[in-house]
Amino acid sequence: MTTVDLADKLKELDATLRNIETVLDLGRLRRDKADLEEQAGAPDLWDDQARAQQVTSRLSYVGGEINRLERLRSRIDDAGVLLELAEAEGDADSLAEAGNEVVALQKAIEELEVRTLLSGEYDQREALVTIRSGAGGVDAADFAEMLLRMYLRWAERHGYPTDVYDTSYAEEAGLKSATFAVKSPYAYGTLSVEAGTHRLVRISPFDNQGRRQTSFAAVEVVPVVEQTDEIDIPDDDLRVDVYRSSGPGGQGVNTTDSAVRLTHIPTGIVVSCQNERSQLQNKATAMGVLKAKLLAVKRAEEQAKMDQLRGDVAGSWGDQMRSYVLHPYQMVKDLRTEHETGNPTAVFDGDIDSFVEAGIRWRKQNQMAAA
Structure with missing residues (x-):
């Protein structure tokens, strides 16, 4: 210049x-x-x-x-x-x-x-993220664990505190599911564009014949509930189960029935927490997660009513929002924004800012078009 x-x-x-x-x-x-x-x-x-x-x-x-x-x-x-x-x-x-x-x-x-594009009702809040393995067997469970590490590394890069509330380990490798919190303002508005189905294509490390495997994992992002939110859960709508924690945690965690599972009977939503030694602490944390998920359900119902009044609105995210391809070539591509990179290693190490920013801009454009 x-x-x-x-x-x-x-x-x-x-x-x-x-x-x-x-x-x-x-x-x-x-x-x-x-x-x-x-x-x-x-x-x-x-x-x-x-x-x-x-x-x-x-x-x-x-x-x-x-x-x-x-x-x-x-x-x-x-x-x-x-x-x-x-x-x-x-x-x-x-x-x-x-x-x-x-x-x-x-x-x-x-x-x-x-x-400045994060202006939604709950965008300023902290985030609760749940990752679940999908189709693909042990590869999907391994993929879920890769995604958990990716988001935790992303938060670490930015100095955002995180707290893993629950991990359900798969039998052979990886995770069935995991729930964690990102405790920073605007974490929800930022990470909400990561919600959806993620797809991994690679040569399976679990296949003796070295065949290519496609696996899936789902990412759910909800805002943390605050005291001003009106989420009432009658005792009759709640089933509480306690059990012994599994996986890493040490003697004090794994030898007592401190883990708590809450089931919201009307919706069938189940949440667990096992990261604390105290059953009461785990129950309080699980209750916060449950309320956050119920708030998300309430918002989805309200949005569905608005969409019905407004008519057909373009901009559905679809089932698969991002593909991570490790074979026969190296690429990560967002299917909504068309943003892509040829460096999956960096992405899985938490370098996802460009994808997040593209997603936020994409969402804002769709909101403006719908309005």
């Missing part, structure tokens, strides 16, 4: 960042931070551990958002100064450095711009 091109691009990025600051309401974020810091400094904060964790988590998130915006603003200003110096002194090295920074800034601002 020439100096003029870089200057024009910086102006464009500056305008985009100002728009993002307006949409995210930087002034409100700063006020929220001051209020949360005051709450976090209260001497009785940890008398209510649930509230304390909510305050500290929110403070960490808000502080991170402010720092992110301020760093980008500083980088744009510094890039402008560097560009002026490069032009004044005719310094080719400084011009190249400015060009590289403009490219990096464009990527960072585009990533942040995606956040």
Whole structure:
């Protein structure tokens, strides 16, 4: 790029960042931070551990958002100064450095711009993710475990805390199912585009004849229920079973009947939790998961009524939303957005941001078209 091109691009990025600051309401974020810091400094904060964790988590998130915006603003200003110096002194090295920074800034601002597209009713909430193996036998169970690792690695890359509530291991290898929480604001809005059926094509490591195998796994994403949500579960609608935890966990977990399974009789929804030593803690966690799933059912019913009133709306996600092909070629492709990469290894290691961002943009376009 020439100096003029870089200057024009910086102006464009500056305008985009100002728009993002307006949409995210930087002034409100700063006020929220001051209020949360005051709450976090209260001497009785940890008398209510649930509230304390909510305050500290929110403070960490808000502080991170402010720092992110301020760093980008500083980088744009510094890039402008560097560009002026490069032009004044005719310094080719400084011009190249400015060009590289403009490219990096464009990527960072585009990533942040995606956040402004998360405006759904529950998008700001934490997420509960359930992965289930589908057709494909032991390969499907192994695929489910690969997806669990992929999402946990993605969360780790971003510094998002996670908590695995339940894992049901398959007999030979892999998982029948797993449920985990991503405890970060906007986790639901971000990960909700990952919901659907995922397909894996590869040479099966479990087939002695080395044949190609196609297997499936389902990903479900629901928002975490908050105290303001009206989800009432009468005792008569609930069956509670306790059992001994299985799999990794240590002596204290595996030798007591601390695991809890809740069955919501009217809907048939079943949730389990076995990650805590206490039966009461597991029951409370399982109840939170159950309420989140019932909230999702309620939303689906309301959406179905709206769709019926609105008529046929394009944009159905379909049964298979993404394919992971390891043989005869290497590719991961999203069937809704057409976004793809030739590096499945990186994807399974948690590098899914480009797929998530493409999915969020795709969803927003469909919502605007439907409206």
